[in-house]
Amino acid sequence: MPVELTGTGLPARRPQRVIVTGLASDAHTWNLVFIQLFIEELGFEVTNLGPTVPDDLMVSECVDYKPALIVISSVNGHGYQDGLRVVERLREHPELTGIPVVIGGKLGISGALSDQQIPTLMNAGYSAVFDDRPEGLAGFRRFLDAIPHKVLT
Ligand code: B12
8 A cells, every 4th residue: 555645845733642541549730731732742642531430441541532641731640549549550551562651740758759660660560650759750751752743655
């Protein structure tokens, strides 16, 4: 099948979908809006599930959308505990095992996580953890840049 080309002769690309979601206990919203706009500026389509998302709803929406990436944002201090629980729910679903899942924000009760907590989140199933440190957004941007866009055929 021929590849669809743009006016510049480059292959046309379909934006990949990213799911942005808060966690069940977290009522904060502006972190989610900020992350949605940040991701959209890099050319992705975002479905933002909003704050206080129950685990079951998060899993079912991710199964329905089959996004290229799942981004969890939390700032209320429960992100570490809730994030551990929810990634296990996502990873135990056969249709979600191969989808990258990242978490970021103010994940601990005093903001940043300890050096032991990040490997624990990674071992639980996250593809990356972006703690609330100055380099967090730059690292997240590099992570997004590495996600290939689909070429239209
Ligand atoms: C507004 C606010 C509220 C409002 C929220 C209203 C709303 N509709 O959102 C209300 C009053 C409801 C609220 C409630 C609470 N809050 Co409040 N809240 C804030 C406040 C003042 C601003 C948050 C905000 O909107 N920031 C603007 C957004 C754009 O920035 P951000 O959230 O910081 O996100 C940035 C980064 O974290 C990062 N980021 C976030 N997610 C992700 C994801 C990825 C992948 C990446 C890479 C980066 C990233 O990027 C963002 C931009 O830089 C902060 C303090 C502060 N100045 O930050 C406290 C704060 C977040 N709240 C806090 C707390 C403790 C609470 C409560 C528990 C208080 C209580 N005892 O009831 C409750 C929790 C309610 C709940 N169920 O979640 C603490 C959290 C402590 C922690 N994590 O260490 C903070 C930090 C205040 C403090 N210094 O203690 N809060």
